Amino acid sequence: MGPRDNGFKVVLLGEGRVGKTSILLRYVKGEFSDRQVSTLQASYLDRRLAVQDQSIQLSIWDTAGQERFHALGPIYYRDADGALLVYDITDYSSFNKVTKWVRELRQIVGAEICITIAGNKIDLEKHRAVPEDEALDYARSVNATHVYTSAKQNKGLDHAFLDLADRMCKRRQAQRPPSNPSRKHLLLVDEPAAPPKPKQNNCC
Amino acid sequence: MNNSRSQASAPPAPPAPPSYEDFVKGGESGGWALSACAADPAMRRAFLEAGASEGWVSGSKLRKYCEKEGLMETKGGPGVPKRALAVAWDLADVRQDSRGLSFDEFCVFMHLLCIASAGGSLPSSLPPELVPPTAEEEDDELIARALQDAYDDEEEGPPSAPRSSEVTIRDGDGGYRFDVDALTDLVLAQGSGLLELDRTLFACDEAMENERWSPGSGFGSEYLLATDVEKWSSEDGSVCSRDRSFVAPTRDPEAWRLVAEWRVHISAATDRYGWAYCRGLPSPLAPGAPFASSASPFAGAVARRRRWTRLYSRPLVSAKPVTKSTPIKHPALLARLQDSFKSGVNELNRRLSGDQIRTSAAAAAAAAGKKPRDALVSSAREKWAGAKASKAAIQAFLRASALVESSDEERASRVKDFVRSEAASLRKDRALQRDPQLFEDVLEELRAELFRGTTGILISECEAADLELAEKLRKLQPVTPQMLDAVDVEHIEPHWPRAVDSIRSIGDVHTPKRKVRKVRAALDDIIACLARKAKDGEDKPPGADDLLPLVILATLRARTPSLLANLKFVELYGDNNIGEDGFLLTQIAAAASFLQNVDATQLRGVNVDAFEALMRGDVQNFNTALRNTQEQDLLLFPTENHASSSSSSSSADGHRDLLLLLQNDDDDEEEKEEVKEEEVDLEAAAKDSSRSSRLVSQASEDLNSPKFTSL
Numbered sequence: 001m002g003p004r005d006n007g008f009k010v011v012l013l014g015e016g017r018v019g020k021t022s023i024l025l026r027y028v029k030g031e032f033s034d035r036q037v038s039t040l041q042a043s044y045l046d047r048r049l050a051v052q053d054q055s056i057q058l059s060i061w062d063t064a065g066q067e068r069f070h071a072l073g074p075i076y077y078r079d080a081d082g083a084l085l086v087y088d089i090t091d092y093s094s095f096n097k098v099t100k101w102v103r104e105l106r107q108i109v110g111a112e113i114c115i116t117i118a119g120n121k122i123d124l125e126k127h128r129a130v131p132e133d134e135a136l137d138y139a140r141s142v143n144a145t146h147v148y149t150s151a152k153q154n155k156g157l158d159h160a161f162l163d164l165a166d167r168m169c170k171r172r173q174a175q176r177p178p179s180n181p182s183r184k185h186l187l188l189v190d191e192p193a194a195p196p197k198p199k200q201n202n203c204c
Numbered sequence: 205m206n207n208s209r210s211q212a213s214a215p216p217a218p219p220a221p222p223s224y225e226d227f228v229k230g231g232e233s234g235g236w237a238l239s240a241c242a243a244d245p246a247m248r249r250a251f252l253e254a255g256a257s258e259g260w261v262s263g264s265k266l267r268k269y270c271e272k273e274g275l276m277e278t279k280g281g282p283g284v285p286k287r288a289l290a291v292a293w294d295l296a297d298v299r300q301d302s303r304g305l306s307f308d309e310f311c312v313f314m315h316l317l318c319i320a321s322a323g324g325s326l327p328s329s330l331p332p333e334l335v336p337p338t339a340e341e342e343d344d345e346l347i348a349r350a351l352q353d354a355y356d357d358e359e360e361g362p363p364s365a366p367r368s369s370e371v372t373i374r375d376g377d378g379g380y381r382f383d384v385d386a387l388t389d390l391v392l393a394q395g396s397g398l399l400e401l402d403r404t405l406f407a408c409d410e411a412m413e414n415e416r417w418s419p420g421s422g423f424g425s426e427y428l429l430a431t432d433v434e435k436w437s438s439e440d441g442s443v444c445s446r447d448r449s450f451v452a453p454t455r456d457p458e459a460w461r462l463v464a465e466w467r468v469h470i471s472a473a474t475d476r477y478g479w480a481y482c483r484g485l486p487s488p489l490a491p492g493a494p495f496a497s498s499a500s501p502f503a504g505a506v507a508r509r510r511r512w513t514r515l516y517s518r519p520l521v522s523a524k525p526v527t528k529s530t531p532i533k534h535p536a537l538l539a540r541l542q543d544s545f546k547s548g549v550n551e552l553n554r555r556l557s558g559d560q561i562r563t564s565a566a567a568a569a570a571a572a573g574k575k576p577r578d579a580l581v582s583s584a585r586e587k588w589a590g591a592k593a594s595k596a597a598i599q600a601f602l603r604a605s606a607l608v609e610s611s612d613e614e615r616a617s618r619v620k621d622f623v624r625s626e627a628a629s630l631r632k633d634r635a636l637q638r639d640p641q642l643f644e645d646v647l648e649e650l651r652a653e654l655f656r657g658t659t660g661i662l663i664s665e666c667e668a669a670d671l672e673l674a675e676k677l678r679k680l681q682p683v684t685p686q687m688l689d690a691v692d693v694e695h696i697e698p699h700w701p702r703a704v705d706s707i708r709s710i711g712d713v714h715t716p717k718r719k720v721r722k723v724r725a726a727l728d729d730i731i732a733c734l735a736r737k738a739k740d741g742e743d744k745p746p747g748a749d750d751l752l753p754l755v756i757l758a759t760l761r762a763r764t765p766s767l768l769a770n771l772k773f774v775e776l777y778g779d780n781n782i783g784e785d786g787f788l789l790t791q792i793a794a795a796a797s798f799l800q801n802v803d804a805t806q807l808r809g810v811n812v813d814a815f816e817a818l819m820r821g822d823v824q825n826f827n828t829a830l831r832n833t834q835e836q837d838l839l840l841f842p843t844e845n846h847a848s849s850s851s852s853s854s855s856a857d858g859h860r861d862l863l864l865l866l867q868n869d870d871d872d873e874e875e876k877e878e879v880k881e882e883e884v885d886l887e888a889a890a891k892d893s894s895r896s897s898r899l900v901s902q903a904s905e906d907l908n909s910p911k912f913t914s915l
Contacts, residue, residue: 007782007783008782009782009786012748016749017749020747020748020749021746021747021748021749022416024747025745025747040727040728040731040784040788041747042745042746042747042750043745043746043747043748043787044784044787044788046783046784050599057783059782059783059786059787061748061787061790062747062748063748064748064749064751064752064794065748065749066689066749066752066753068806069752069794069798070803071797071798071801072752072794072798073795074796075793075797076790076794079781079782130481179662
């Protein structure tokens with residue numbers, strides 16, 4: 001089995017300062033700010049996930065969000081299986097930017113790429129600037145999943161990535177010639193439940 | 205001549221000293237009387253003991269030697285009177301130059317000394333039969349040339365085979381006739397001797413013939429020193445033998461057809477017999493680059509070598525036909541081969557030819573029953589060193605495939621197929637089966653061998669873009685971190701210079717893995733720079749937003765030679781383009797792409813005028829335009845602090861970034877720097893301007909320096 005068989009590339013796109021890096025950091029360590037995070041992990045992350053009774057390897061690439069680097073997008077999302085488009089719910093322009101990314105991805109990468117749109121900073125709900133209906137409707141219209149996340153409170157991240165991984169797996173199986181039709185029942189398996197344990201210990 | 209004292213100290217001496225002629229009576233008629241004496245190794249040893257260096261012994265050294273050996277008369281002791289020594293010296297120093305005595309002159313001196321010590325009287329002038337033959341010319345070059353002429357007059361005709369034979373190469377519409385010499389040249393220029401021409405593989409064996417100069421006798425292989433190579437050797441001296449067939453064993457007649465027997469390779473760098481003259485020969489104990497050589501004898505040329513070549517051919521049969529090989533048409537062939545391949549391939553070839561000979565020698569050793577393989581080899585390097593078959597396969601593959609015209613991608617798929625098949629044959633090795641890590645390491649050694657120096661050959665489609673990028677990077681040097689919104693880390697030692705250096709040296713390593721390792725090292729150092737810059741309490745590792753500007757800056761400063769070709773190479777030949785390696789590579793690729801396309805709108809504080817000046821290489825106008833913009837900005841935003849003052853971008857995005865930057869700066873610096881804010885700003889401004897002016901002056905030096913005019 002080659003690396004490509006169960007390896008998936010996910011790019012993280014979004015305007016500067018919407019919290020892409022925080023999402024990645026949060027996801028890698030399960031904590032908002034961790035001093036022990038190794039150097040590159042704030043911009044690149046390898047994560048093993050169990051999806052559909054198989055183990056897959058998620059490679060998450062952070063991208064530079066500044067406008068001046070916009071033209072470099074294709075270099076980053078080439079060969080990508082999925083994209084997590086992040087906007088800041090308190091900043092309408094960052095949502096606009098997401099729509100721009102979606103158009104571009106569909107145009108350049110095509111329909112095969114799985115897109116998840118993430119409204120970040122849900123902890124700042126009171127400052128919301130992007131209407132919920134608009135965001136959800138838009139996501140539906142471009143065949144993308146919409147999730148809410150808070151890197152600060154570690155909300156929605158695991159779900160966002162698991163859902164994306166699941167959809168990428170399905171798509172890859174659909175593309176593959178129907179050599180193994182046994183995989184019709186999709187089983188969603190959570191990661192080994194390691195994280196909760198230390199917390200319990202702390203409580204006791 | 206007053207020899208009274210000498211007579212006194214030589215008791216049995218007859219009253220009338222025998223004349224010089226008495227001593228040499230019956231000497232050989234004609235020729236140098238002392239050639240037998242000069243051929244005696246003892247004499248050569250004495251010459252060295254006397255302190256000869258580079259073929260000459262000085263008067264003072266010789267005097268000391270005579271004293272030590274008891275040849276010179278001391279007070280009351282036996283020996284030759286000093287006066288006689290002086291006369292002997294005068295007579296022996298035929299050339300009368302300041303260097304002292306050469307070996308043949310030394311022979312004359314010793315001869316005269318013998319006569320004097322036996323009580324003979326010395327002649328007033330040197331008898332003709334004692335004049336060394338080589339001393340008849342005044343100038344060394346003339347001497348050497350005379351030697352050469354003498355050699356030329358010898359019977360030994362130039363290489364035995366007639367030199368006008370031709371080879372016919374078949375093609376769809378007829379055949380091309382090749383002069384064997386031209387073909388040999390081509391094969392030699394191609395690689396240690398393999399060249400594919402229209403489905404025929406030509407192979408060239410090489411062996412160097414070595415000779416050393418012996419005074420009085422000329423050049424000969426019998427004068428080689430114990431530390432020299434033997435008569436026949438590989439170019440670097442690592443393989444040598446008295447027998448040429450050991451250096452280059454005969455090829456399997458079933459596979460190879462002999463096109464042309466051994467012949468001397470004659471070129472502009474050799475004389476008309478193929479000899480090249482040099483100051484020394486390689487030693488088998490320390491094989492290495494041969495001495496520089498000259499096509500004609502020169503003073504100090506104590507050795508000479510010539511290259512023999514033998515040409516074989518075989519039809520190219522491969523398991524699967526090579527994809528889309530365009531038939532090579534003759535007229536342009538020579539020119540194209542020589543132009544497009546010679547330069548890039550020469551280095552590779554030189555190395556490969558050494559390997560080739562070593563390999564064939566190893567094959568010969570194996571045939572002779574000495575098994576080079578050892579079951580206990582442990583390290584990958586040793587293991588690889590033993591994998592002669594793979595090495596030979598690589599060389600054959602490289603040389604056979606280098607010529608086939610195809611796109612970089614097609615070439616890559618063939619190279620990868622080759623690596624796979626070699627990996628499969630390596631896997632047959634038991635030790636490698638047991639140890640997967642060792643197997644990987646050996647495979648990496650294989651790649652290193654395969655890819656060493658071949659990036660330029662395997663990737664041929666980036667050349668124009670690379671030249672263009674190099675030119676642009678040169679012009680962009682005055683760009684400052686501020687213009688890229690990059691954190692200014694260029695003063696952080698040792699991380700920043702090391703990061704730049706890692707990126708610069710991507711091309712110095714040869715496998716995809718090792719190139720990526722360079723990139724990783726660079727990014728680690730850049731991240732370390734950022735960590736150093738980060739304020740206390742905020743050591744969150746940098747995300748792509750912070751990283752990319754610095755990667756761009758480092759790539760700009762590094763000016764990696766053939767950057768794009770290197771990137772494409774890793775892309776095509778690396779095997780993990782979506783994993784971390786791929787990510788690392790993409791950082792540099794993104795930086796390169798940004799730099800290729802960068803214009804005024806993407807550089808903060810640089811307006812169109814300034815950018816155009818920069819692209820013209822007009823640093824002065826660039827600075828002027830830059831200053832104007834900054835002054836305007838300062839007027840527009842009088843309260844901004846310097847670090848982010850120079851936004852000329854009118855885009856809403858740029859402005860928002862700027863405001864955010866300002867907010868952040870305010871947050872961070874509010875508490876500490878409230879009081880001294882103004883001072884600090886002034887200082888920072890002064891620093892910045894001095895730094896940028898330094899960079900600018902550096903850059904203008906660059907622009908003026910001659911090495912760039914050649915671009």
